Amino acid sequence: MEDIRVVVSIDFGTTYSGFAISHKENPEIETNNVWPGVTGQLKTNTVLQYNDSKFSEVQDWGFPALAKKASRRIRQQAPSKPIELFKLHMGNLPDNEKPPLPKGLDFKKAIADYLEKMGKIQVLTLIKETVSKRWPNINFMEQVLVVMTVPAEFNEHANAILRDCAFKAKLISTKDSERLQFSTEPEAAAIHCRSVLKEHFLTDVGTNFLIVDCGGGTVDLTTRELLPGSRLGEITERTGDFCGGTYVDKEFIKFLKRKVGDSAINLLEEQNYGQLQYMIQEFCSKVKIPFTGVKKDFKLFELDLEDVCPVIKQYITGAAKSKLEKDEWIIDLDFDTVKSFFDPVVGKIIRLISGQLNNGKTCSAMFLVGGFSESKYLLKRIREEFSAQVKNINVPTQPQAAIVRGGVEYGLNMKIIKTRVLKWTYGIELSPQWKPGDPPERRISHNRIDIFSKLVSRGTVVDVDQEFGKDLFPSIEDQTAASMKIYKTPELDGKYPDDPGMERLGELILDFPDPYLGFNRKLRFTLTFGQIEIKAYCTNQNGKSVNAAFNLEL
Known part of the structure; x- marks a missing residue:
């Protein structure tokens, strides 16, 4: 460990993943924002596309693994359905709630393949471009420490599986290598948010603050105490549940099934998955993220199926088809409908926060991080519920990068965490x-x-x-x-x-x-x-x- 020169933090997420690096001699953190098919984003999709039914080789990963918008005239169909949400197989979800994987593909192989692509293509490239120019001859297998952030609800078995996958992905040379360390996602976010505490003048030793990591699949929470020397202690048990942003998307799909029929959505998913994904992404960017929960701010959204998902027309039959033809293939999303997508998910998050706050100790601040923390409605509901208990409830700048940057900070100084519960x-x-x-x-x-x-x-x-x-x-x-x-x-x-x-x-x-x-x-x-x-x-x-x-x- 004394030979470590570079720290790489990998945030392997349910729906999106990212990483950041830093050199010990100049601990300025560089968050990767160049990915296959897209530039300027701090994360890419946790998705794989294999080139054959034997899953022998990855054809695409990240954003390119999801198909783009199809032409109205040309039927676009991916060679095979992309593999996604495979991280959920490591959690303690019931088997019937875990996303199905194609026959013959083990979730451990998917994780290892994804991590290997990220390591070989992206991590090594960024090290070469930003580190090796100033500090040449960095040996990845000997001088690079890899910190992987994991959900708070992961147990010992899940972490052991992830270690095994990291070894198969050639991120470490031996399975028990100390060059791979773990930090929980909310803990890494808490480390990063120490600087945010200063912005709110919360620098006194003994200050308690809550981190709510709102990811795509999971929401994880931890309450931390500021200790002497800017170290952090944990004062309550880490908690978490499967109530991230993708569960709002699932409510949207349930609504679509009621409008076009279950069979239409099922056929779309089986035969034109790319268009289904494009429709979900359109919903996220134009409805889910801008939704504030304030009725006067909301404008009726018209989902034009002919524009965003033209192939679905051939799968819709009966009364649903007649109605949609009459409505020119437009489905209205009004305020109450969109709110109904959020409320079951937001309710779970509020219950998790209540559990953390009901420990008898004063909490000076609450920080929301992760992709779903960008939801204005989520922030509004949390402030309505808890502003009497917690004076400062905020979302830091670039909340998506909080975890991966905190992971780097942890790798640079692992003594920063003093206690855990x-x-x-x-x-x-x-x-x-x-x-x-x-x-x-x-x-x-x-x-x-x-x-x-x-x-x-x-x-x-x-x-x-x-x-x-x-x-x-x-x-x-x-x-x-x-x-x-x-x-x-x-x-x-x-x-x-x-x-x-x-x-x-x-x-x-x-x-x-x-x-x-x-x-x-x-x-x-x-x-x-x-x-x-x-x-x-x-x-x-x-x-x-x-x-x-x-x-x-x-």
């Missing part, structure tokens, strides 16, 4: 002697019983490097290795490894050196839970490091 209770499985009073049915071989032994409770504020562990002694005289099962639970404690809600995370494997010493040996193993990834450490009785590995069950 644990979302789970962690512990290990032990097998002590069964004794009278223990449940008879839990008695196992050798007169033992499996129990859950807590290491740290949910809700605990921990330093990022704080260690939790126990002393171990050999159970047999010539033992050379030891293994331990690690569990987590949403409860404050647990009794047995099979308690309701208990989840086995993986296994801690330790070397037990010096077998010639027999039973006269002791190991001290520790786990750190304050980092985004769980880390394992172990020393013997002489304080020397012992090989320790924490293997997640994927």
Whole structure:
């Protein structure tokens, strides 16, 4: 890590992705704004287009993977449907709510392919153009630190999958490389928003502020405290849910289905997906983003199907077709209709914010970041709901770049985060002697019983490097290795490894050196839970490091 010269932050988002870089000797942050097919935007679409049904090679990625507006006379059809929203497969959504993927394509391959394209084409180009000119001979695999931002609701398994995908994308040379670090999206945004605090004269140690990261798929929240030395502490558990901006788009599609019929939209999606996407983008740019929620500001929007999606006419039948022909293929979007697209989504976000604010501590400011934070209606509703509790509710400049720029700042100084709040209770499985009073049915071989032994409770504020562990002694005289099962639970404690809600995370494997010493040996193993990834450490009785590995069950 001492050889790191360049930090690259990657914001791999549900609908849009971006990255930024900086050199340690001159930590000015450069946010990429040149992408395939488009210039001047801070992010590009998280979309892939493969060139065959075997998904062997990526044909297009980013914006070009989505088809453009079709001519009224020429039927345009993409060679295959683009792959999108594949990041949602890493979240804890029910399987029936995860976006379908083509048969034969695993979501992990899609993620790795996308990250590889971004790394090979964009990241290396920007490093070459902006860094290598001043600091030549940068070795990507040895001197570049990659920080990936992840949603707050991602669990250990999701982060491990992302690490594996980053390795397959050749962003790191070994799967367990420390050149890849993680930061949660709201945490990265909070780091970036420290400068915004100064603009509002909120520089006192102890100032609390809430970050609401409104992305395309997810909304993540974290409440932070300003500590001495401009460091940040976390004072409540990170929260999040699937209620980002794309869920407004889904409400729009539901409305269209009521107007043109389910079958018409389904056929459009199957056979002319590019035109469906173009229609959604037209809705976003001309209706969704400008919508303020103020009725007198709203002008009736006429969705001209012949203009934005001409091919849909051939899929509409029956009474719906007769009505649309009479209306010259125009569908009116009035104020109440558009508002109905927003309200279910905004309601979820408001409930998430309430949960963060109802912790008994004063919150001096709230900052909305992410693409959906540009919604004027969302900001209006949040201010109406919470202005009595929080005096400063604002959207910083370029909210889309807040996360990726904060990720760079974190990579330049990872000590900037001092504490985090644990979302789970962690512990290990032990097998002590069964004794009278223990449940008879839990008695196992050798007169033992499996129990859950807590290491740290949910809700605990921990330093990022704080260690939790126990002393171990050999159970047999010539033992050379030891293994331990690690569990987590949403409860404050647990009794047995099979308690309701208990989840086995993986296994801690330790070397037990010096077998010639027999039973006269002791190991001290520790786990750190304050980092985004769980880390394992172990020393013997002489304080020397012992090989320790924490293997997640994927």
